[in-house]
Amino acid sequence: MPAPTFSAQVLQTLAGALLLISFAMLAERRSRHLVTLLIWQGAVLVTSTLLVAATAHLPHLFFSAVLTLVLKVGVLPWILLRLMRRLGIERDNEPLVNVPTLMLVGLGLVIFAFGLAQPVTALATTVIRQTLGIALAVILLALLMILARRKAFTQVIGFLALENGLFFAAPTTTYGMPMVVELGIALDVLVGVFIFGVFFFHIREQFDSLDLHHLESLKED
Amino acid sequence: MTWAVYLWQLGVCLCAIGLAPLFAGWVGQCRALLQNRSAPSLWQPYRVLRKLFHKEATLANDASWLFRGAPYVVFAAMVLAAAIIPSLTTELPAARVADAIALVGLFATARMFMALAAMDVGTAFGTMGARREMMIGFLTEPALLMVLFNAFLMAGTTALPAIVQNTLTQSQVTLHPSLAFAAVAFVMVLLAENARLPIDNPTTHLELTMIHEAMTLEYSARHLALIEWASWLKLFNYACIGFTLFAPWGIATHGVSPGGIALAMLALVAKLAVAGAALALFETASAKLRLFRAPEFLTMAFLLAVLGLLVHLLLKG
Numbered sequence: 404m405p406a407p408t409f410s411a412q413v414l415q416t417l418a419g420a421l422l423l424i425s426f427a428m429l430a431e432r433r434s435r436h437l438v439t440l441l442i443w444q445g446a447v448l449v450t451s452t453l454l455v456a457a458t459a460h461l462p463h464l465f466f467s468a469v470l471t472l473v474l475k476v477g478v479l480p481w482i483l484l485r486l487m488r489r490l491g492i493e494r495d496n497e498p499l500v501n502v503p504t505l506m507l508v509g510l511g512l513v514i515f516a517f518g519l520a521q522p523v524t525a526l527a528t529t530v531i532r533q534t535l536g537i538a539l540a541v542i543l544l545a546l547l548m549i550l551a552r553r554k555a556f557t558q559v560i561g562f563l564a565l566e567n568g569l570f571f572a573a574p575t576t577t578y579g580m581p582m583v584v585e586l587g588i589a590l591d592v593l594v595g596v597f598i599f600g601v602f603f604f605h606i607r608e609q610f611d612s613l614d615l616h617h618l619e620s621l622k623e624d
Numbered sequence: 625m626t627w628a629v630y631l632w633q634l635g636v637c638l639c640a641i642g643l644a645p646l647f648a649g650w651v652g653q654c655r656a657l658l659q660n661r662s663a664p665s666l667w668q669p670y671r672v673l674r675k676l677f678h679k680e681a682t683l684a685n686d687a688s689w690l691f692r693g694a695p696y697v698v699f700a701a702m703v704l705a706a707a708i709i710p711s712l713t714t715e716l717p718a719a720r721v722a723d724a725i726a727l728v729g730l731f732a733t734a735r736m737f738m739a740l741a742a743m744d745v746g747t748a749f750g751t752m753g754a755r756r757e758m759m760i761g762f763l764t765e766p767a768l769l770m771v772l773f774n775a776f777l778m779a780g781t782t783a784l785p786a787i788v789q790n791t792l793t794q795s796q797v798t799l800h801p802s803l804a805f806a807a808v809a810f811v812m813v814l815l816a817e818n819a820r821l822p823i824d825n826p827t828t829h830l831e832l833t834m835i836h837e838a839m840t841l842e843y844s845a846r847h848l849a850l851i852e853w854a855s856w857l858k859l860f861n862y863a864c865i866g867f868t869l870f871a872p873w874g875i876a877t878h879g880v881s882p883g884g885i886a887l888a889m890l891a892l893v894a895k896l897a898v899a900g901a902a903l904a905l906f907e908t909a910s911a912k913l914r915l916f917r918a919p920e921f922l923t924m925a926f927l928l929a930v931l932g933l934l935v936h937l938l939l940k941g
Contacts (some may be wrong), residue, residue: 405632415801415935415939416801416804419801419804419935420801420803421800422931422935423808423931426927426928426931428923430920430924446697455846488834502920502923503923506923506924507923507927508930509927510927513931513933513934517934517937517938520938522682532937533938536938537935537938570939577643
């Protein structure tokens with residue numbers, strides 16, 4: 404096996420960092436720290452996209468990186484922090500499952516994702532194909548986070564983390580999606596967060612809490 | 625030539641024994657400075673040792689040979705561990721006999737004797753401390769092994785000198801994401817194993833929170849001195865394991881020459897200074913975890929180390 408180039412190594416390290424942030428999110432209890440982790444995840448995403456753009460000479464990826472920077476490091480966390488302040492949520496409840504168990508389940512998911520990505524990466528031709536497994540793992544971990552949390556706010560953060568995982572998979576495996584698709588997704592996420600924000604207020608108005616456990620019963624007791 | 629190697633081996637051991645209190649003193653000084661206290665002297669640990677060695681030892685009535693013998697066993701285990709770790713040179717006869725897994729075994733032996741001795745006199749605090757120590761131990765050991773496995777996989781061997789050789793002979797700069805994972809996990813294990821802040825506070829004598837201190841409460845004079853010295857040696861050993869795995873620069877690899885050793889010594893002192901300051905900074909910045917949060921902390925360490933292994937396997941293929 405030829406030694407990977409330096410940029411590929413940096414990219415692999417970034418992929419590792421992304422995975423690490425996902426696990427940190429899984430274990431984090433405070434909403435504010437979750438938003439900070441989301442910002443970090445966005446920053447890693449921007450760096451990796453820039454790196455791919457620079458090494459593969461793909462100018463349209465620069466636009467994608469700028470878009471990610473503005474949206475995921477700037478606007479979305481700002482909206483989330485504002486929402487948090489307005490709703491007065493500081494700390495989330497304990498996750499539904501205790502954290503060590505959650506970590507072990509997460510580990511299982513990572514193994515599953517790596518196994519799943521193995522045959523795909525064997526066929527791929529891009530230099531940085533190995534990162535697909537990590538992107539898949541990030542997506543699965545975000546899903547696990549959505550499942551394990553009770554509060555609507557944390558679930559939205561999980562959703563955004565999932566989206567980050569998808570965006571990481573795109574430039575590293577296929578050198579980016581067409582610009583139209585990328586813009587469309589970005590707009591969707593932005594609008595999505597706005598709608599979530601509105602929903603938060605509705606849920607809280609109805610139940611005096613953002614705990615989704617209240618949504619489980621159909622009738623009022 | 626062969627005799628020279630054994631002499632160096634002895635020198636490495638003596639160097640570890642001599643430097644360990646200094647390292648502990650340096651960490652203490654950094655901590656005090658960071659916390660706006662007037663710092664104790666760098667030589668304070670040596671003074672503590674001298675004071676303790678001059679005192680008369682008192683033993684509980686019910687103390688058995690286990691209680692009296694444990695300090696010597698613990699101290700000997702730590703010195704042996706220092707003999708295996710290539711802190712200055714890779715030409716260590718002892719390291720050829722025992723690999724890194726044996727090293728973990730040595731630490732486990734020391735821990736077991738410590739816990740048994742704490743339970744031997746039958747005081748409530750000793751027993752509590754021993755139980756807690758064993759709980760932490762059973763969580764840190766797998767994490768430590770996993771961290772070591774990361775390095776083993778990369779170098780293809782379980783011998784620590786070979787790992788150092790392997791890292792130092794790489795011609796080009798390579799980034800290893802898996803080693804980064806392992807490094808973070810290793811720092812977490814180091815904190816937990818050496819009774820450092822998020823898990824245990826090395827300076828507390830507050831009854832309900834202490835772990836390591838609770839086990840040593842019944843000891844006095846030379847026994848206590850040996851135990852304190854052994855715990856400083858343990859911290860020193862852990863720092864040196866960290867250097868061999870993640871920052872082996874400066875360690876003499878090609879035979880032993882006085883010049884090479886002097887250079888390695890300088891590098892070691894510089895690395896210890898940085899590591900001690902970083903440790904103090906981390907300890908000042910973090911608050912003690914509740915005891916029942918400790919498993920969470922250590923599961924995280926285990927997980928990071930396993931992730932390192934997985935990432936290594938994935939990215940290599």
